[in-house]
Amino acid sequence: MGVTIxxxxxxxxxxxxxxxxxxxxxxxxxxxxxxxxxxxxxxxxYRPNALGRALSLQKSSTIGVTLPDISNPFYSRITQGIEExxxxxxxxxILCNTxxxxxxxxxxxxxxxxxxxxxxxxxxxxxxxxxxxxxxxxEGIPFVSLRRLPVEEVDYVMANDxxxxxxxxxxxxxxxxxxxxxxxNTKCGFTDHDRLLGYRRALQDQGLTYDETRxxxxxxxxxDGYRASMNLLTRDSKPRAIIxxxxxxxxxxxxxxxxxxxxxxxxxxxVGFDDIEFxxxxxxxxxxxxxxxxxIGARAAGLLxxxxxxxxxxxxxxxxxxxxxxxxLKCKLIIRESCGAYLKIKKR
Amino acid sequence: MGVTIxxxxxxxxxxxxxxxxxxxxxxxxxxxxxxxxxxxxxxxxYRPNALGRALSLQKSSTIGVTLPDISNPFYSRITQGIEExxxxxxxxxILCNTxxxxxxxxxxxxxxxxxxxxxxxxxxxxxxxxxxxxxxxxEGIPFVSLRRLPVEEVDYVMANDxxxxxxxxxxxxxxxxxxxxxxxNTKCGFTDHDRLLGYRRALQDQGLTYDETRxxxxxxxxxDGYRASMNLLTRDSKPRAIIxxxxxxxxxxxxxxxxxxxxxxxxxxxVGFDDIEFxxxxxxxxxxxxxxxxxIGARAAGLLxxxxxxxxxxxxxxxxxxxxxxxxLKCKLIIRESCGAYLKIKKR
DNA sequence: CTGAAAGCGCTAACAC
DNA sequence: GTGTTAGCGCTTTCAG
Numbered sequence: 001m002g003v004t005i006x007x008x009x010x011x012x013x014x015x016x017x018x019x020x021x022x023x024x025x026x027x028x029x030x031x032x033x034x035x036x037x038x039x040x041x042x043x044x045x046y047r048p049n050a051l052g053r054a055l056s057l058q059k060s061s062t063i064g065v066t067l068p069d070i071s072n073p074f075y076s077r078i079t080q081g082i083e084e085x086x087x088x089x090x091x092x093x094i095l096c097n098t099x100x101x102x103x104x105x106x107x108x109x110x111x112x113x114x115x116x117x118x119x120x121x122x123x124x125x126x127x128x129x130x131x132x133x134x135x136x137x138x139e140g141i142p143f144v145s146l147r148r149l150p151v152e153e154v155d156y157v158m159a160n161d162x163x164x165x166x167x168x169x170x171x172x173x174x175x176x177x178x179x180x181x182x183x184x185n186t187k188c189g190f191t192d193h194d195r196l197l198g199y200r201r202a203l204q205d206q207g208l209t210y211d212e213t214r215x216x217x218x219x220x221x222x223x224d225g226y227r228a229s230m231n232l233l234t235r236d237s238k239p240r241a242i243i244x245x246x247x248x249x250x251x252x253x254x255x256x257x258x259x260x261x262x263x264x265x266x267x268x269x270x271v272g273f274d275d276i277e278f279x280x281x282x283x284x285x286x287x288x289x290x291x292x293x294x295x296i297g298a299r300a301a302g303l304l305x306x307x308x309x310x311x312x313x314x315x316x317x318x319x320x321x322x323x324x325x326x327x328x329l330k331c332k333l334i335i336r337e338s339c340g341a342y343l344k345i346k347k348r
Numbered sequence: 349m350g351v352t353i354x355x356x357x358x359x360x361x362x363x364x365x366x367x368x369x370x371x372x373x374x375x376x377x378x379x380x381x382x383x384x385x386x387x388x389x390x391x392x393x394y395r396p397n398a399l400g401r402a403l404s405l406q407k408s409s410t411i412g413v414t415l416p417d418i419s420n421p422f423y424s425r426i427t428q429g430i431e432e433x434x435x436x437x438x439x440x441x442i443l444c445n446t447x448x449x450x451x452x453x454x455x456x457x458x459x460x461x462x463x464x465x466x467x468x469x470x471x472x473x474x475x476x477x478x479x480x481x482x483x484x485x486x487e488g489i490p491f492v493s494l495r496r497l498p499v500e501e502v503d504y505v506m507a508n509d510x511x512x513x514x515x516x517x518x519x520x521x522x523x524x525x526x527x528x529x530x531x532x533n534t535k536c537g538f539t540d541h542d543r544l545l546g547y548r549r550a551l552q553d554q555g556l557t558y559d560e561t562r563x564x565x566x567x568x569x570x571x572d573g574y575r576a577s578m579n580l581l582t583r584d585s586k587p588r589a590i591i592x593x594x595x596x597x598x599x600x601x602x603x604x605x606x607x608x609x610x611x612x613x614x615x616x617x618x619v620g621f622d623d624i625e626f627x628x629x630x631x632x633x634x635x636x637x638x639x640x641x642x643x644i645g646a647r648a649a650g651l652l653x654x655x656x657x658x659x660x661x662x663x664x665x666x667x668x669x670x671x672x673x674x675x676x677l678k679c680k681l682i683i684r685e686s687c688g689a690y691l692k693i694k695k696r
Numbered sequence: 697c698t699g700a701a702a703g704c705g706c707t708a709a710c711a712c
Numbered sequence: 713g714t715g716t717t718a719g720c721g722c723t724t725t726c727a728g
Binding site: 002052054079083093114135278280 | 428599
Binding site for chain 1: 713714715716717719720721722
């Protein structure tokens, strides 16, 4: 159907080999024939078949990216970081949504492997085994996780979740809140776990007791935040402040509070993580721990590409003593209205 | 590196051909050898190389999707619709972000063609020529646009923008507003154009004069909405209501109004298009014209796949008299707080 | 019911 | 400088 290298070769009166070289601007072919070939190729509207190329080269110049949900602005921002650097290095990206579903995740990974991706960036859903990741390791496919994992020797790029949660909690405590709840997202494995740890450590460091009845684990959507906070806010001893695992969950809390006639931040402080764009323009602009989303993506992509290309060097068969790369990035507290900090300042 | 069909064949003691057939469960191969082959394949963890397959079959089972910005929840919802149906029919999706940039768009399309996508779904950015779309037509690549275009015989799936804008405007007029502004997005070609037409027609039908100084064209981001409305709202005769091309622009308006101390909806009504998830939880929950985002994606994908597969039938060389498909879907008005409808009701 | 051989489009040794 | 040849992994006639 399409025009192939053969037709270009024939019309230009050379061999396919020469065309191939000429179009990649090899010094091995004379300038004059090169320009002729380029002209013919353009004339015919020739577009090299990436499939054939990949098959021959044993390299697709494609990396796979597997995320829970690209429609979540948090992940789409990460994706931007990834695309920025992959495209700079001449790689393409195949995206997969797992919808926080373990089976879908495994399927996606397998599908991508079948398409001969050169490497993979993955934000794995909580799982007991992480089997397919072990499989990746065994098969020597370079990959980078966006989460810390209970699997040995996995490279990852992530935020310092424990520390960030610690600071966020401390911020609330410093504003005078004592009954502080936490709404987490079970699907997010260690990320949630680490934040919970930071939250707990901050409470204890500041002489407050950790009360596990004030912790509720839920899903990832706004509705989940709504439901979980409804649970928390309709009790006798309801929290005076709530930390949400994400801004999206926090927005769900805002919705619930509104419905219950609870004023934020006057009667309830709400804070989240992520700092997605909409956090500035939601019902009550959110105080949030901003994650370096773009950088997470960019660094992960950079690391992955480095791994891919160094593997191609070491192709001799010797397995290089692989070092494990762990990149942990800092977060930044963004103070807006929902935590009540501005209220306190006014009062004084 | 990976395990190939040859190794499976060798170990199972058959030819590659038989393996190929067996794994696709052809009746041409005996049950017993079939099970043996399947066992070996599983044992070796064999995964067919999609590249080889595509090359041989002249069909990649991949469709390209080119959108301005996947981090925009509007487009990510469309993407969900697309993925739902493509995966049902065994197609994969390659996504490209054009960032509303014409050159990037053209490049993406070419890159995808090089990867031998079987078809393309595209939401084209405003352009004078739409050259590469004509190219697609010429080369016979099936594609579906998500916008009406000034190019002949292009299949598309879209919302009834003119009608929807008409209704939305009428809604505002029915609430008693007279000075109604419009903030548009130039990048969106006919979509913006059609909505402007509907807006205008509604004004005139209701006996109001169309005042072009109340129309300002801008970009697609929240900041653009902010800036454009700042312009509109700091004039002597500022509008009493504003229609934004999208909810994201509308959120920018809310931000500007807040900064200016203008109360929404008491002093300014704001409405948008799209109904993204965050529209319910933004500063003032938005009244908006909900687009059937998911359906747009799903229908586009369905149409495209039909085109792809019927083209494969007609492969004999005869060009079937192609009919042009134009699918126009209805929108739905979602009334929340930002238009002030509830205020009016309370007053009565 | 199974195998041999050719070919999809491209690249890379190795000749000339 | 350029061409020949083989091969990447898979499918598919066409024979057996």
